Amino acid sequence: MTKQTFSLLGRFWQNKPVRWSLLGILLPVSGVMTAYAVTEPLPQPALYQAERITEELPAVYIDNGSFQGSYWTEEAVEPGDTLTEVLTRLGVPQASIKKVLAKSPIDTKLKQLRAGQTVSVRLDSSGDITDIQFFNDDDNGERNLVAIEKVNGQWQASASAVEMETMPSLRSVIVRTSARGAMAQAGIPVEIRESLSEIFSGSLDIGSLSSGDTIRLLYNSMYFRGQEMATGDILAAEIVKNGKTYHAYYFGQDDDQGGSYYDQNGKSLSKGGFSTQPVSYTRISSPYGVRFHPVLRTVKMHTGIDYAAPTGTPIKAPADGVMTFKGWKGGYGNTVVLQHSNGVETLYGHMSAFSPAGGSVRAGDIIGYVGSTGRSTGPHLHYEARVNGQAVNPATVALPTPKLSQTDMAAFRKQQQTAGNILATVRDLPVTVAQLD
Template sequence: MPAVAAVGRFWQNKPVRWSILGVLLPVSGVVAAYAVTDPQPQPELYRTERVMEELPAVYVESGTFQGSYWAQEAVEPGDSLTDVLQRMGVSDEEIREVLARNSVDRSMIQLRAGQSVNVRFDASGNITDVQFFNDDDNGFRDLVALEKVNGKWRTSTSAVEMETMPTLRAVQVRTSARGAMAQAGVPVEVRESLNEIFNDIVNVDELTSGDSIRLLYNSMYFRGQEMATGDILAAEVVKGGKTYQAYYYSQGKGDEESGSYYDQNGKSLRLHEGFNVKPVDYMRVSSPYGVRIHPVLRTVKMHTGIDYAAPTGTPIRATADGVLTFKGWQGGYGNTVILQHSNGIETLYAHMSAFSSAGGQVKAGEVIGYVGSTGRSTGPHLHYEVRKNGQHMNPTAIALPTPKLTPTNMAEFRRQQQAHTATMAAVRNLPVTVTQLD
């Protein structure tokens, strides 16, 4: 009892009582807070486990490995096939064998500067295959494919299977756009097309360090080797932090010749007057631009322009202002007119029955000749070609009027745009050049 009385007297002392409460309250607060925030037990989400399995030894039979690889060489001005093969390290004896005994007419082996010759070597470094497009003077190029079978050279009998696959490139500009794209493996015809697509809104040649380009375009392969390129499907150019976009859209169902380029809102990228005239009226396209396979002969041809079937005598008009630089006979093209336009573009009009009196400066829509069937032609039509800096391009995407999109077209355009945008998103923010290895 004396102890209890002492405690009571101690508690009655007010200064002591407040001191004890000052100590206990913070402690009780900590305890309460801990009780509230104490994490609840969580189920085990991951369990670490080491798995070891003994695999059988890899066995490689000596002397049975058969390796081969493709090599590619660009044709320089004045090159023959012999010149190209020599630069690729093919011996003179092998070159004689390639050219001496095969069913390809010597006149078919015509090369143009800038094109590629593809050669396959076996594991011993011996040449086994050669393939390239010959350069025709009639608006067509034939695929020449040679192979060595049982020690003898012959025209390839492989089933003709030209595959079309999309190719994706992301290019970071260090010094120049053209140089950066060349290093990334972008073909020269694609580089020229890209420049022309954006010509009215941004100059691709003026891109500087820090700018970038993203490309999605079709490539065509024969026996696993890229032989030609198709249209650019979508492109993004970033200049000074601002992004410019282009999307290819064809209004017809499978009608490749009607394709044009539009911005992200579905509006034409053509802001200035240019190629706004069709070369002939009341026509139909009898042969579009691009690679095709003959259904019976199983041969591969590259058509470098568009053929418009029309009655003999139908007026042919200049598709844009230009300078008439050639009027006359040109091999398989027959009666031909060539116009030089701005920005390195020229247009060619072939197989004419007659010329008009046009000459010198020519205005868009001016009659320059009349439909015919001269040269190597199977019937009256106009063969219309477009070249930029010597490279053939699809006339419908570059040098023909761009049709406006109807509401129905717009819905389909949005669907294609979404798909292409999703593909390019994979490389959109990468600060390095990305090259797809084919």
């Protein structure tokens, strides 16, 4: 480069506006070049090499005969049903039904069914029947558990341990068309439906409930081999009709003596005029409900109350009524049946003799005397209560309700709070809630 060229460049650089313009161009370019030089990655060796591998796996083998699954199902008995008709509705093959009826230890008498009860069966993976269980009615105020199973192709009495487990059942039902229909769809047994109707008979008619009304129930259920076989007492109930809530709470200090129902204030709920005990100064020798025979290893559902009393003890009508039956009634022996104005029917069995009473009777009238006729192991009165043909606990439906003392009231409040807390879990729910097993 010549001296003249350097001179020109010097004068050019001394020109301040030109110098700042040139710097404005060169500095960003320099920055880019520097950043590029710093951040350019260094060459890296290959860490892996993609390669396709194909491997042939052995075929999957499924042994269809190795699955031994089974399940329980159940069916409600309709009026006039036979065991054949119930099993047919459950989908049991006709050939299997014929074998059950012909070769099982169920005799003709044990096949008696009643409307509303449940027949439970277990089916294997092929849909064939392996177990059957239900309660049958006898003619002595008891229901006997029938439980049979198929072992190596042969039907025999069930060898399972005879253990009944009592568990509470909780239901919340929204009425759509009828209260009884809604409760039936929610799986509430017919005995509970009829007991509920009688419990509230003094304050409202269950049949008058309309769309939108609510029923909340807590009651005991008894299970055998995981299947609900019988029901106990209603422990608490709430009915909401047109925005008003009606309450009922069960209270009993002695299970053998039974209990009674009271409202939220501890006031007894009306029992349609039942103000008299059928026998006086006696004890309950056998309460209502399920009991286990330790020697025979059988389960029985006792559908009434037995009062131990000497032969000849007078038996009184507990409420006004009409005598609809007086005579011999199978295992009940000498029997009287009374129909009461509130729809409750009461039965008195094993009498030694009848009184002259007949037709209309008043509460306290003597209708017969304690005895041991029919199938009886000793002198006692068998006392039953039925609502629409369904046996219910006489202690809660057809006996006087005792007034609560101060001590009783404290215990009642404790039971009431426990039951109320459980019912609170389903309050205000806009749908039906049911434990469908």
